[in-house]
Every structure is written in structure tokens, then in C-alpha cells.
């Protein structure tokens with residue numbers, strides 16, 4: 001029985017209980033949110049990772065993606081990246097390898113971490129189609145499902161499957177005059193090429209029941225992939241993307257009826273003033289399904305700093321309803337990330353999620369405590385409250401102040417100290 005089926009029957013599972021404790025909500029609330037498709041709890045029944053709940057009323061979660069490419073195949077480095085992502089507090093991990101022995105690297109990563117692990121099965125379909133048949137477009141339809149089954153049986157906890165992209169989406173893309181920034185989703189691009197070459201419908205859309213049947217067996221969460229996501233701010237919220245969103249929302253309802261937990265995926269590159277609209281539209285059309293966004297990236301011209309541009313986008317997205325945000329690293333749009341890129345990427349996404357939750361969940365206690373510690377020049381407390389206290393320590397220890405209760409920014413002219421003395425004298 002899946003978490004969703006249990007919830008519909010009124011059962012509170014141990015995983016629901018664990019999520020309720022982590023989130024500070026009652027187990028009944030979690031159960032009811034799972035039952036109506038507003039919260040998913042990840043965990044392939046073969047693997048049972050740390051329970052992670054994603055959705056309405058819960059803390060915004062962070063995903064880190066790792067994986068080889070066809071140019072750089074280094075399994076040890078990918079394992080190191082996976083471990084760093086978990087150590088830095090990523091809630092979920094996506095293993096997106098496309099180079100080397102894909103079964104072997106996936107199994108290695110599934111063993112390396114205890115957080116839920118997700119995949120994009122289409123990457124493996126494409127890689128195997130090239131190896132066996134010479135081209136992605138020559139992949140037989142059966143391969144799409146065979147890969148899905150193989151990954152489910154390996155213990156993958158969630159899967160981004162591009163079910164919502166269909167012939168109509170391609171037609172919409174053609175009619176609107178393609179795009180300034182092209183089609184950037186690898187999964188989306190593979191499917192469009194396959195559908196055009198074979199003059200056929202997307203197998204994951206046409207045989208959606210079969211996708212559900214495969215995932216349901218091990219309670220794998222379906223992430224309804226965004227193959228039409230915008231890869232440039234000028235293309236955000238265009239007709240092709242909204243068309244796919246509508247289909248994904250319909251498929252979410254179908255999955256819900258079938259007993260499969262699912263979430264809807266979002267963009268991509270969106271300017272700041274369109275983020276609120278996109279989050280609210282997705283939530284409204286899906287009946288408040290968990291919403292998983294990549295970034296969003298609100299400008300295209302800061303490569304090398306997209307871990308920072310995405311903090312602006314993701315904090316707004318989290319505030320307006322995104323439930324899971326995928327990190328970006330300094331290497332985004334430029335190269336395959338290295339371990340240090342992963343570390344900084346996770347930290348940045350955690351900052352965005354935290355800032356969003358301050359508003360969305362009205363959580364400000366830690367900020368209040370920090371303000372008091374700063375006013376009181378209580379450096380030990382400031383260190384304790386710092387989320388990344390290693391950086392705090394590193395910076396302070398490299399430039400120690402003359403007076404230990406101040407810092408070298410103002411030294412003897414410490415504003416806080418001067419005013420504190422004044423108010424204390426008045427007592």
C-alpha cells in the first residue's frame with residue numbers, strides 16, 4: 001500500500017508520524033494532506049530513506065543534483081558530491097548521470113546517502129538508445145518503460161518523468177515561433193525529437209497508466225517533469241510552458257486517483273515580477289499539489305553567479321508557494337559542477353528556502369534571537385545561531401579585533417557598544 005492509499009483509508013503510517021515530528025504538525029494533519037495530494041512523503045519501499053515530506057504547510061525543501069556527463073565520468077567524484085550535498089543539508093538528491101555505466105553509478109549513489117534519491121529516467125533511455133540503436137530517436141517504445149522499471153527496482157525514491165509534454169505542446173511551440181532561448185530541458189528535447197522522428201505520441205503521456213502502475217509498486221513519487229521549462233527569462237510563462245503545466249496538473253489528479261503520490265514541476269528562468277504569478281497559477285491549477293521548481297533564475301547574464309541569482313528567484317518562489325527548490329551551483333550554464341560547487345550551491349538554496357519560510361510559515365524566532373545576540377555583542381551566541389558557523393568562525397578568526405567584544409569593522413567606534421553604554425548609563 002502506498003502512503004497515499006494508506007492516508008485515504010485514514011491510516012497514519014510510521015513515515016507520516018516521522019514527518020509530523022520533523023515539521024511540528026500533527027500526524028492527522030500530515031495524513032490528511034497526503035490523502036488529498038497536497039503533501040508527498042518520499043521513500044521507495046525497497047530502500048526506506050530518511051522520511052522527507054514535501055508540500056503545503058511544510059518547510060521548503062532543497063534538492064541537489066549530481067551526476068556524470070558524457071565528457072566527465074568520475075564515479076568517486078559523484079559519490080563525494082552526493083555526500084557533500086547530504087552533509088550540507090540537502091533534503092533530496094537527484095542522480096542525473098548521462099556518462100559511463102549508468103546502472104552502476106546509480107546503485108553507488110543510492111548506497112552513499114540516506115536522503116531520498118531521484119532520477120530522470122529519460123536520460124538513461126537516451127544514453128542506451130544511442131549505444132544500442134545509434135540514435136535517441138531510434139529508441140523503441142518498450143525501452144522507455146523498461147528503464148523506468150529497472151530504476152524503480154533499484155530503489156529510486158522519486159522520478160521526474162516527462163509525461164505532460166505531448167504532440168499538442170510541440171504544436172504550441174511551433175505556432176508561437178519557437179523561443180529566444182530554445183528548449184533547454186534535456187528530457188524535453190529528447191522527447192520532442194523522438195515524437196517528431198517517429199511521428200508518434202509521447203509514450204509516457206499516451207500510456208500514463210503504465211507509468212503509474214510501475215511507480216505504484218514501490219511507492220515511488222512521480223515528479224511530473226517540466227520538459228517545456230523556460231531557459232531564458234524572455235521565454236518565461238509562454239504558451240508551450242503553460243500548456244504543459246495544465247496537462248501535468250490533470251495528470252496529477254489521475255495519479256491521485258490511482259494511488260500514486262505526485263508533484264508538479266515548474267520553471268526555469270523567470271523574471272522577478274512573474275514568479276508570484278507562476279507559483280499561484282501552478283498551485284491553483286493543480287489543486288495545491290507540491291510544486292518543485294528549478295531555481296528559478298531571474299536573469300540570464302550572470303553565469304558564474306547563478307547560485308546567487310537563483311537565491312533571489314527561489315526565495316520569492318518559496319514565499320509564494322514552491323515546496324521543493326532545486327539548487328544551482330556556480331558552474332550552472334558553464335560546466336559540470338565540482339564538489340566545492342555543490343557545497344556552495346546547497347548553502348545558497350538553503351538560504352533561499354529559509355528566507356521564503358520566514359514569510360510563508362511565519363518562522364522568525366532564530367532571527368529574533370540573533371538580533372538580541374548582536375545587540376548584546378554576545379559573540380558566542382552569534383556563532384551558535386549562525387547556520388553556517390564555520391564561515392562565521394573563519395572570517396572572525398582571520399581578523400581579530402582589539403577589543404574582544406567588538407569587531408574590526410568599526411573597532412573602537414563600535415556603534416552598538418556606544419549606544420548600549422548610553423542606555424545602560426540611563427538605568
Ligand code: SF4
Pocket residue numbers: 406407408409410411413414415416417
Ligand atoms: S564594530 Fe561595528 S560592525 Fe562590529 S559589532 Fe560593533 S557596530 Fe557592529
